[in-house]
Amino acid sequence: MSLPLKLGPLDHYTLIVEDARATARFHEEVLGFRPSRIQKVNAGTAPTGGFDMLNHVLRLPDSEERVVVITEGLTEESIFSRYLQQYGPGVHHIAYEVANIEDSLALLRAGGVRTTASEPHRDPLTGLLQIFVSREPTGYFIELIERSPKASSGVFTNENMAALANTMTSYLESTDREVTAAEKHENPSVAIDVSAEEVLPFLLNPLNLPRWTGHRLIRQVDEAYTETRMHGDLGLKVIEEHGGVSYVWSKDDARKRVHLRVAATQAGCLVTAVLDDVPRDARAHVVEALTLELKILGAVMESRTDSVSQQDWERLTAYHLAIHQRVGL
Incomplete structure (x- = not known):
């Protein structure tokens, strides 16, 4: 459609x-x-x-x-x-x-x-x-x-x-x-021509994050997942809740959460990033990054990654480097 x-x-x-x-x-x-x-x-x-x-x-x-x-x-x-x-x-x-x-x-x-x-x-x-x-x-x-x-x-x-x-x-x-773009469009989303039943398990697997996000250094140790960062590893939990998937990063007593809502549509599903927990002064950058990541998620799920431009792949790599070098969450 x-x-x-x-x-x-x-x-x-x-x-x-x-x-x-x-x-x-x-x-x-x-x-x-x-x-x-x-x-x-x-x-x-x-x-x-x-x-x-x-x-x-x-x-x-x-x-x-x-x-x-x-x-x-x-x-x-x-x-x-x-x-x-x-x-x-x-x-x-x-x-x-x-x-x-x-x-x-x-x-x-x-x-x-x-x-x-x-x-x-x-x-x-x-x-x-x-x-x-x-x-x-x-x-x-x-x-x-x-x-x-x-x-x-x-x-x-x-x-x-x-x-x-x-x-x-x-x-x-x-x-x-x-x-700002973040004020106009606070919750970026992507329509995917694949059913929610197929998309949800993909999102629930943390090892799939490197395929569509800037979070590329994810590893599994026993039953736990971590993300390797320059300034120390972060804990990572993926939780199915509230009609979608929540990603929760943690270090010491600090927590950071991003929720993706997955809603079924007649053509497939709509994946929306809910940014209620993101501070307003950081939202514009987060919206920009997630808009690109969701675009690539759609391409991955629809088996058309060749449609993603070289410029977009380079932007995703730049996000990865910024994430890897970030101090804190």
């Missing part, structure tokens, strides 16, 4: 405006849209019991299912007020239905298309799944949405609306500086 995505019908589109009621009235009285409901949400800047997001949901003139959501921020600190101030009023996102959001996400990752979160937001009660594609290619966000029997067209849960909104934070940084 490859791009382009197989999109379903338009699900909805959202406007961010200064006065949601006035904009909704124009749509109703001039354009023939029909009111569905008013939905208020707290995305995190209002006190408990309060709201920072006002949504007028209107049905399109020729549809009972398709809607426009007209959004207004209710506090100065809300992400919606800040977005309006930085980008002005207008279309915030256009949402399309997809049959399988995990497969769609895997194709986007394989094509180098960024999203504002590492995985879709799932509403625990309805099963509704949503994720934003980054706004750089188009000037607005594109939303992919997988609906469920409990979340029919035109229905949005407060939890997902708040969660999606908060994935936009990196787009609201000061314009005086460039947003």
